[in-house]
Amino acid sequence: MVEKELRVSKIKDGTVIDHISGGYALDVVKILGITGREKRVMTIAINVPSKRFKVKDIVKIEGRALNTEEVNKIALVAPHATINIIRDYCVVEKLEVKLPKVIEGILKCVNPACISNSNEPAVSKFYVQSEEPLLLKCHYCGYLLERADVLQNL
Numbered sequence: 001m002v003e004k005e006l007r008v009s010k011i012k013d014g015t016v017i018d019h020i021s022g023g024y025a026l027d028v029v030k031i032l033g034i035t036g037r038e039k040r041v042m043t044i045a046i047n048v049p050s051k052r053f054k055v056k057d058i059v060k061i062e063g064r065a066l067n068t069e070e071v072n073k074i075a076l077v078a079p080h081a082t083i084n085i086i087r088d089y090c091v092v093e094k095l096e097v098k099l100p101k102v103i104e105g106i107l108k109c110v111n112p113a114c115i116s117n118s119n120e121p122a123v124s125k126f127y128v129q130s131e132e133p134l135l136l137k138c139h140y141c142g143y144l145l146e147r148a149d150v151l152q153n154l
Contacts, residue, residue, distance in 0.1 A: 015084070077154075
């Protein structure tokens with residue numbers, strides 16, 4: 001008999017980020033500042049078959065919780081992700097990542113002439129024009145950021 005199921009070991013305590021858009025797991029790992037040299041078990045699965053999205057990525061991190069800013073950054077590259085908090089091998093909390101309508105202080109505008117890039121005390125602010133494909137509009141100069149701009153910026 002041939003096994004057709006993907007087998008990934010469960011984690012005892014930590015975080016599982018599931019339903020990441022296919023091919024974006026490494027961007028999520030980068031957002032979290034993970035280099036691979038941490039002394040913890042991690043699993044990264046890329047382009048795994050998914051009933052909901054055809055393909056998805058999964059990141060499992062033993063012994064690590066996420067803060068609100070990290071979750072908000074993940075929403076920029078994986079707006080449909082779910083975050084499962086694991087304690088003693090059980091899911092104790094399940095959070096759906098939600099891309100807010102307004103994003104403040106996380107990204108920089110890529111327009112060098114934007115006031116948010118000057119020495120003025122202006123906190124960057126973007127409005128979500130579209131989730132798929134990702135399109136953000138700068139509050140100050142109207143410049144449109146696409147997913148590639150966001151990935152370079154995080």
